[in-house]
Amino acid sequence: MTTPGPCPAELEPELHKLLNRVLRESHPPTILDEYPLVFRPENADNRRVVIEDGHVASHAAFLPVDFHVDGVDLRIGVIGSVATHPEYRGRGFGSACVAACEEGIRRTGASRLRCDANQQRHGPKDYKQSTH
Numbered sequence: 001m002t003t004p005g006p007c008p009a010e011l012e013p014e015l016h017k018l019l020n021r022v023l024r025e026s027h028p029p030t031i032l033d034e035y036p037l038v039f040r041p042e043n044a045d046n047r048r049v050v051i052e053d054g055h056v057a058s059h060a061a062f063l064p065v066d067f068h069v070d071g072v073d074l075r076i077g078v079i080g081s082v083a084t085h086p087e088y089r090g091r092g093f094g095s096a097c098v099a100a101c102e103e104g105i106r107r108t109g110a111s112r113l114r115c116d117a118n119q120q121r122h123g124p125k126d127y128k129q130s131t132h
Contacts, residue, residue: 004048004093004100007056015049015056022083031081038063038081047081048100050093058084058093062101064108077105080116 007015016039019031032039038047038061047061060082067074079101084094098115105113 002050002052002057004050004058004060004097006044007047007049007059008051011049011051011056015059018056018085019059019081019083022085023081035061035081046101046104048097048104050088050097052088052093056085057088057091058082058097060094060097060101062105064105064110074112075108075110076112076114077101077108077110078114078116079105082116 016030016032024031024034037043043061043063046063047059049056050058060079062077062079065076065078067076079098082094082098102113
């Protein structure tokens, strides 16, 4: 299996097509329109893809978010936009992308993590279930 890494610029259009196919099929807005902070160029280092056979097989992204509430600073990491091309499912690519994002979030110093991914698909994690 290829190790998750950043998406090469020449594969960005293919990635966007994959994400819309898997995550936004039959309903607008596009993934780029819905999550502009995740897909802005400044966040490119926080997105992981697996390239297989020269194509984007899987993707996950993370975004560190800083809050300041009642004099307390808090950094939360959010993982989302997890998608695997149907032809590459069942090989652990999505789980590898999520794990790479978890490691990236740890390096940001986030004290909490929210993962918006199908845990049945991407392996059991010791996340606490959110009521949201």
